[in-house]
Amino acid sequence: MNAYAVIDIGGTAIKYGCATEEGQFLEKASCPTQVGEGGIPEKVIAIVQNMASRHALAGVAIDTAGIVRPGEDGEIVFAGEATFPGYSGTKLGRLVREAVHLPVFVENDVNAAALGEAWLGAARGASSAFMITVGTNLGGCFVQQGRIWHGASFSAGEIGYLRLHNEKRILEDVASTRAMIREAAFSHNMSPSEITGEMVFDWAREGDEEAMASIEELACNLGEGLAAVCCLLNPEVIVLGGGVMAQHEILGPLLEKRLEQLVMPAMRAKTRLAFAALGNDAGMLGALCALLEQEKINKNKAICTRPRADGLVFSVRLCMMG
Numbered sequence: 625m626n627a628y629a630v631i632d633i634g635g636t637a638i639k640y641g642c643a644t645e646e647g648q649f650l651e652k653a654s655c656p657t658q659v660g661e662g663g664i665p666e667k668v669i670a671i672v673q674n675m676a677s678r679h680a681l682a683g684v685a686i687d688t689a690g691i692v693r694p695g696e697d698g699e700i701v702f703a704g705e706a707t708f709p710g711y712s713g714t715k716l717g718r719l720v721r722e723a724v725h726l727p728v729f730v731e732n733d734v735n736a737a738a739l740g741e742a743w744l745g746a747a748r749g750a751s752s753a754f755m756i757t758v759g760t761n762l763g764g765c766f767v768q769q770g771r772i773w774h775g776a777s778f779s780a781g782e783i784g785y786l787r788l789h790n791e792k793r794i795l796e797d798v799a800s801t802r803a804m805i806r807e808a809a810f811s812h813n814m815s816p817s818e819i820t821g822e823m824v825f826d827w828a829r830e831g832d833e834e835a836m837a838s839i840e841e842l843a844c845n846l847g848e849g850l851a852a853v854c855c856l857l858n859p860e861v862i863v864l865g866g867g868v869m870a871q872h873e874i875l876g877p878l879l880e881k882r883l884e885q886l887v888m889p890a891m892r893a894k895t896r897l898a899f900a901a902l903g904n905d906a907g908m909l910g911a912l913c914a915l916l917e918q919e920k921i922n923k924n925k926a927i928c929t930r931p932r933a934d935g936l937v938f939s940v941r942l943c944m945m946g
Contacts, residue, residue, distance in 0.1 A: 625644055625645070626644065626645050626682035626683075627642050627643070627644060627650060627679045627680060627681055627682060628642070628643055628644075628645065628681060628682055628683045628684065628685055628912055628915065629641075629642060629671070629672045629675050629676075629681055629683070629684045629685070629726075630642070630643050630684075630685045630686075630908035630909070630911060630912050631668055631671060631672075631684070631685070631686045631687070631908065631911075632686075632687050632688075632733065632736075632904070632907045632908050632911075633657065633664060633668070633686065633687070633688035633689060633733070634657060634689060634733070635657060635689060635707045635708070636656065636657055637654050637655065637656060637657055638654060638655050638656070638657050638664075638667065638668070638671070639652070639653075639654045639904060639908065640652070640653060640654065640655075640671050640675075640908075641653065641905075641908060642675055642678075642679050642681075643908070643909070643912055645682075645912075645916060647743065647744050647909050647912065647913075649905070650679065651675075651678075652905075655667075655671075663710065663711070663714075664688075664708070664711060664714070664716070665714065665716055665719040665720060668686065668716070668720055669719070669720055669723045669724060672684055672720065672723075672724045672726070673723075673724060676724065681724075681726055682726070682727070683726050683727040683728065683729070683915050683919065684720055684721075684724065684726050684727070684728045684729075684915075685728075685729055685908065685911035685912040685914065685915040686698065686716065686717070686720070686728065686729070686730045686731070686911055687730075687731050687732065687733045687735075687736035687737070687907040687908065687910060687911040688700065688716065688730065688731075688732065688733055689703060689707070689708065689732075689733050690702060690703030690704075690708065690711060690712070690732065691703070691732065691777075691778050691779050692730055692731060692732040692735075692778060693778055694729070694730060694731045694732070694735070694772075694774065694778070694914065695717065695729065695730070695918070696717050696718070696721060696727070696728055696729060696730075696918070697715045697717045697718045697730075698715065698716045698717025698718070698720075698728065698729070698730025698731075699713070699714070699715045699716070699717075700712055700713065700714045700715075700716055701713075701777075701778055716730050717729065717730040727915065727918075727919060727922075728915075729911065729914050729915035729918050730911075731772070731910065731911050731914050732765075732778070733763075733907045734755070734757050734763035734764065734765050734781070734907075735765045735772045735774070735781070735910070736906070736907040736908070736909075736910030736911040736914065737755060737757065737765070737865060737900070737902075737906035737907045737910055738753065738754075738755035738764075738765035738766075738767050738772065738781075738863065738906075738910065739765075739767055739770075739772055739910035739911075739913050739914060740902050740905070740906035740907060740908070740909035740910030740911075740912075740913065741753065741755055741863045741865070741900055741901065741902055741906055741910070742767045742770060742910075743770070743909060743910065743913045744902065744909055745863070745900060745901040745902040745906060745909075746861070746863045746898040746899060746900055746901040746902075747767070747860075747861045747863050747898065750859075750860040750861045751768070751769060751860050752766070752767065752768045752769070752857070752858075752859040752860045752861075753766075753767045753859050753860060753861045753862070753863055754766050754767075754781070754853050754857055754859045754861075754862050754863070755767070755862075755863040755864075755865055755900070756783055756846075756849070756850070756853075756862065756863070756864060756865065756866075757865040757866040758799070758800060758801060758846065758864065758865070758866035758868050758869060759800065759801055759866040759867060759868070760800060760801060760802045761784050761796050761800055761802075762783055762784030762795060762796040762799060762800055762849070763781075763782070763783070763784060764781040764782060764783035764784070764853075765780075765781040766780065766781050766857055766859065770913075770917075771917075772914075783795060783849050783852075783853070784796035784800070786849055786852060788845075788848065795845070795846075795848070795849045798841075798845040799842060799845035799846040799848075799849060801821045801842075801866070801867070801868045802816075803841075803842065803845070804821060804824060804838050804839060804841070804842040804868070805819050805820070805821060805824065805838075807837075807838035807841055807842075808823075808824045808827070808834070808835055808838040811834035811835075811837070811838065812834065812835075821867065821868045821871075824838060824839065825839065825871045825874060828874065829874075839874060839875070839878070840878060842868075842875075843875055843878035843879050843882055844878075844882055846879065846882075847878075847879055847882025847883055847885075847886060848882075848886065850862055850879065850882075850883060850897075851882075851883060851886035851887050854883065854887045854891055854892055854895050855887065855891060858891065858894070858895065859895055860894060860895065860896070861895070861896050861897075861898050862895060862896070862897050862898070863898050863899070863900055864879075864897060864898070864899050864900065865899075865900035865906065866900075869899050869900060872899045876897065876899070879897060880897060883897075
């Protein structure tokens, strides 16, 4: 049974663990993302080396915030300088691979979460899925037949930047947890820093009409983004993730109703809403799934490329595509 280091790099914490190729965790832990002079690569390398002292590792799967050129070199194409100073341009996968001498695969965190949910979570068995994560910002990813659609510059699925009709704002300005908290704070004459999303839902359950109105506004705006997903991608399932989606008993009916208003029945008939099932493990499991797929591709290339008697290399192109 092979064991893999799986690592999730977020703005405040690095979550990590050791998992089998079936996605079962042997251990899990976390540490602050804040690092010293060595930066994130050095911290990841230290995590892997420490884990390797307890497990015979077969590879390293990493998901991280930022726009990522996925693969073994795992280049961070772009990351916000305020949260990740100096991270853009880092070839994270290459640095880790050269230090620990193991196969490494790096993927964007939302993409990895979507793949994890498609592999072992809420979209398991679906031929296509779009995942949206709702938090301070909005993230998204489309998965078809178990493969992530990355786009030409590795930024496909960024639904938070969708421009609204007749609006100067983008979707995440009005459909994020941040937007809901802002509206609730205004109606209660409070500062947004004094309120959490959980508080807004608690108030609504207690009959607070203004809190409920801010939740309904969130669902109304988010529904517009989901309607666009239905029309453009027609996925079998839309997976809703992020901390606020734990409130699915309230948000679920509101979002279903909004989609009924915005999407013609024939276009919505085969698309269902589902709430993320893997929690904080989704990104790590998705990165592992991507690593296992890459290993399979590499193995097929090795099998389908062999020396011929005349010393030339014979390649079976079909196998390499497999």
